[in-house]
Amino acid sequence: MKLLFSILFSAFFGTVAWADWHTFRGPDATGQNADARSFSVAEDSIVWAADLPGEGVGSPVIVGDRLYVSASSGPHQDQLHVLCFSVADGSLLWERQFWATGRVMHHKKTAVAAPSLVTDGARIFAHFSSNDLLCLDLEGNLEWLRGLTLDYPNASNSLGLASSPAMAGDVLIVQVENDSQSFAAGIDSKTGINLWKVDRTKKANWSSPVIYAGTDGKPIVVLQGSAGLDAVDPRTGDPVWSFENGASTSTSTAVGSDGRLYVPSNGLTVLQPGEASVPATVWLSDQLSPGTSSPVVRGGLVYVVTRSSILTSASTEDGERLWRLRLQGPISSSPVIAGRNLYVVSENGLLQQVDLDAPEGEVVGTLDLAETILATPALSHGSIFLRSDHKLWRIGKP
Amino acid sequence: MKHLRLSLLSGFLLLLPALAGAQSPSFSTEVEALLATDLEGAGNVEAQQAWKVIVHEAEAEDLMTLLGAIDSRRPLASNWIRSAVETIASRQETLPVEDLKSFVLSLDGDPKARDLGFQLLRRGDAATAEKLIPDFLQDNSLPLRRLSVAERIETAQALVEAEPEAAKEVYREALEGARDVDQIQTVTKALRDLGETVDLPKQMGFLTHWQVIGPFDNTDREGQARVFGPEKSLDPAKTHQGKFGEVKWQPLTTADEFGMLDFNKPYGLLKESVAYAMTEYEAPEERDAEIRIGCKNAWKVWLNGELLFERDEYHRGIRIDQYSMPCRLKKGKNQILVKCCQNEQTETWTVDWKFQLRVCDSNGTALLATNRPPTPTPEPGADEGRRRR
Numbered sequence: 001m002k003l004l005f006s007i008l009f010s011a012f013f014g015t016v017a018w019a020d021w022h023t024f025r026g027p028d029a030t031g032q033n034a035d036a037r038s039f040s041v042a043e044d045s046i047v048w049a050a051d052l053p054g055e056g057v058g059s060p061v062i063v064g065d066r067l068y069v070s071a072s073s074g075p076h077q078d079q080l081h082v083l084c085f086s087v088a089d090g091s092l093l094w095e096r097q098f099w100a101t102g103r104v105m106h107h108k109k110t111a112v113a114a115p116s117l118v119t120d121g122a123r124i125f126a127h128f129s130s131n132d133l134l135c136l137d138l139e140g141n142l143e144w145l146r147g148l149t150l151d152y153p154n155a156s157n158s159l160g161l162a163s164s165p166a167m168a169g170d171v172l173i174v175q176v177e178n179d180s181q182s183f184a185a186g187i188d189s190k191t192g193i194n195l196w197k198v199d200r201t202k203k204a205n206w207s208s209p210v211i212y213a214g215t216d217g218k219p220i221v222v223l224q225g226s227a228g229l230d231a232v233d234p235r236t237g238d239p240v241w242s243f244e245n246g247a248s249t250s251t252s253t254a255v256g257s258d259g260r261l262y263v264p265s266n267g268l269t270v271l272q273p274g275e276a277s278v279p280a281t282v283w284l285s286d287q288l289s290p291g292t293s294s295p296v297v298r299g300g301l302v303y304v305v306t307r308s309s310i311l312t313s314a315s316t317e318d319g320e321r322l323w324r325l326r327l328q329g330p331i332s333s334s335p336v337i338a339g340r341n342l343y344v345v346s347e348n349g350l351l352q353q354v355d356l357d358a359p360e361g362e363v364v365g366t367l368d369l370a371e372t373i374l375a376t377p378a379l380s381h382g383s384i385f386l387r388s389d390h391k392l393w394r395i396g397k398p
Numbered sequence: 399m400k401h402l403r404l405s406l407l408s409g410f411l412l413l414l415p416a417l418a419g420a421q422s423p424s425f426s427t428e429v430e431a432l433l434a435t436d437l438e439g440a441g442n443v444e445a446q447q448a449w450k451v452i453v454h455e456a457e458a459e460d461l462m463t464l465l466g467a468i469d470s471r472r473p474l475a476s477n478w479i480r481s482a483v484e485t486i487a488s489r490q491e492t493l494p495v496e497d498l499k500s501f502v503l504s505l506d507g508d509p510k511a512r513d514l515g516f517q518l519l520r521r522g523d524a525a526t527a528e529k530l531i532p533d534f535l536q537d538n539s540l541p542l543r544r545l546s547v548a549e550r551i552e553t554a555q556a557l558v559e560a561e562p563e564a565a566k567e568v569y570r571e572a573l574e575g576a577r578d579v580d581q582i583q584t585v586t587k588a589l590r591d592l593g594e595t596v597d598l599p600k601q602m603g604f605l606t607h608w609q610v611i612g613p614f615d616n617t618d619r620e621g622q623a624r625v626f627g628p629e630k631s632l633d634p635a636k637t638h639q640g641k642f643g644e645v646k647w648q649p650l651t652t653a654d655e656f657g658m659l660d661f662n663k664p665y666g667l668l669k670e671s672v673a674y675a676m677t678e679y680e681a682p683e684e685r686d687a688e689i690r691i692g693c694k695n696a697w698k699v700w701l702n703g704e705l706l707f708e709r710d711e712y713h714r715g716i717r718i719d720q721y722s723m724p725c726r727l728k729k730g731k732n733q734i735l736v737k738c739c740q741n742e743q744t745e746t747w748t749v750d751w752k753f754q755l756r757v758c759d760s761n762g763t764a765l766l767a768t769n770r771p772p773t774p775t776p777e778p779g780a781d782e783g784r785r786r787r
Contacts, residue, residue, distance in 0.1 A: 075544065096484060097480070097484060103720075103721075142449055143446060145474065145481075146439055146442075150473065151438050153707070158714035158715040159715055180711050191446070193439035193440075204714065
């Protein structure tokens with residue numbers, strides 16, 4: 001219905017209002033966009049390419065006709081960038097730079113600009129592995145900033161931090177989980193001041209917070225870590241429920257769909273949170289084990305990309321495995337879905353389009369971008385947006 | 399009539415400032431608000447408002463005032479001000495090139511501010527900016543210094559074939575100026591390839607002579623918090639109860655290029671163990687300094703009995719200057735004590751039980767102790783490994 005309305009609106013007024021992409025894995029962190037239509041991936045599918053400074057593995061976010069992305073540069077990777085590009089033509093609209101105030105050491109495979117941006121539609125929030133946290137408006141005006149390692153001197157990870165922040169209403173949720181001073185916090189998005197802060201397990205963790213609607217429709221924050229999941233009230237940090245059967249601490253993060261949570265835990269575990277302090281386990285399967293990418297759910301099926309780069313499809317009802325499709329890997333980023341197609345990019349820069357409605361899944365399009373790509377794509381404007389360290393692409397003509 | 403003349407005069411006097419060009423606001427109140435930002439978002443609300451005022455009202459001529467307000471010792475405020483400077487600069491058609499050049503050349507200015515000023519100067523007049531680079535070799539701004547070192551390296555590389563002696567001279571200049579590890583390594587290799595000697599531990603200020611004692615127990619990683627004997631007494635003659643019995647201090651030196659002290663050498667590939675290393679550093683004067691450590695085990699560092707910092711992370715990586723600890727050296731003897739904890743992990747990449755430590759100023763310039771012994775000679779075969787590195 002929303003799509004029909006957009007088309008009619010467009011026909012009448014000559015414009016299209018595309019859905020934004022506000023966070024890592026998009027609206028509701030599901031890896032899908034409500035009005036995203038499939039598009040073909042082929043050698044001639046590149047709409048534009050733009051240059052990026054330094055390094056970065058965080059996903060871009062999109063608000064209206066603008067795309068925002070972070071980067072880090074300099075011989076010490078201590079120059080932090082937030083950039084704004086035109087979605088239409090890839091022109092750079094503005095760029096802001098900051099000095100890192102925390103530690104910039106990281107594994108060579110990641111970057112200081114590792115966490116994805118998040119936006120509430122009016123402001124951009126950027127978290128960096130140096131534990132710098134910035135808030136800018138959509139025009140690049142600084143609203144506030146924090147240096148979380150200045151605040152908490154042992155809150156750092158020598159391999160790098162990568163958890164992407166999330167928005168729960170007007171509360172910015174950050175997970176800074178590491179072997180030493182490990183915590184999660186709810187931060188007033190207007191001022192950058194803590195609303196709450198809770199200690200977390202002292203173990204490095206690169207997964208990201210997830211926001212889902214509780215039984216009363218109000219947002220709940222799910223913090224994933226080595227011990228499992230902790231759901232908390234976004235305004236107070238007060239515990240709501242806990243799942244203590246362990247979970248992935250890689251970037252592979254739970255996804256919510258139809259009131260359930262699909263969690264990278266013991267393979268894949270599906271939880272049904274309710275009123276109880278421990279959510280019910282619907283099923284679990286050790287044959288559905290995501291690598292570093294997050295699962296996606298569509299039309300009664302859940303899809304995971306394993307460490308062996310095998311795309312596996314399973315029923316959301318009971319986890320029965322339906323088909324497996326070998327992709328070209330290795331794959332670090334998470335897949336995204338538009339229409340009937342799943343899009344995933346390999347670390348070597350091969351963008352792969354998979355027809356999910358084909359009986360055994362089928363790769364129906366590829367595009368070799370020939371650069372190392374670890375970031376999860378963004379979907380909007382009938383296109384897919386990808387970034388490497390040095391390049392930003394819009395691919396797929398609407 | 400007299401009334402009319404007075405009214406006209408009053409009106410004229412009121413108009414004078416407008417006619418002369420209104421005086422540019424100083425933004426002192428607003429800058430103070432940015433400088434007042436502090437930990438955990440303190441001052442953010444006021445800074446937010448102040449930033450908007452500055453950015454809304456400031457023009458190109460105000461950039462110098464703002465640059466002058468940057469203080470590297472206040473990293474949060476520095477970012478607030480930098481952001482304002484860049485936002486204002488981005489909407490200017492021309493930048494105050496002469497003022498920026500003077501600012502960059504004021505050698506006692508804040509290093510971060512001068513680097514930002516140089517970036518703006520480059521944007522406004524790249525040719526003028528480039529001409530300044532050769533003079534940055536001993537600059538207090540490390541990014542500016544790096545540019546100058548890079549130029550020297552490029553010059554030396556071009557001279558190697560035809561004029562190797564001249565190349566050596568330029569490389570030596572570059573080495574004196576270099577503070578970034580990658581540049582130091584590049585120049586050191588180049589000089590050694592030309593047959594020159596470089597005492598890298600001395601160049602960088604790594605401490606190479608230690609007394610060590612251990613092992614003590616670190617079961618369940620509890621050793622980090624436990625206070626073992628060496629933390630109570632640094633008497634080198636004293637013995638202590640260790641993990642397997644009585645233990646005493648013994649000398650341990652390192653010939654490693656980057657001062658890496660390896661506890662596996664005296665104690666073996668132990669797990670769940672703690673060892674200490676102590677050294678006496680004689681400073682010629684009381685002064686501010688930094689103790690910089692690289693370590694992938696949990697560690698603690700004390701200076702003259704005061705705990706500088708501790709870290710309980712294991713096997714997530716090691717690098718030179720991984721952690722920098724500001725400190726105050728006494729004139730004369732200073733005792734540095736390092737506690738290094740090995741945990742229970744059994745993966746092959748977790749056998750390391752070691753650290754490297756150097757004493758330098760805030761720019762990374764080595765501060766050499768007056769009692770510094772000669773750098774130990776590497777073991778046979780180590781030269782080859784060093785060159786490969």
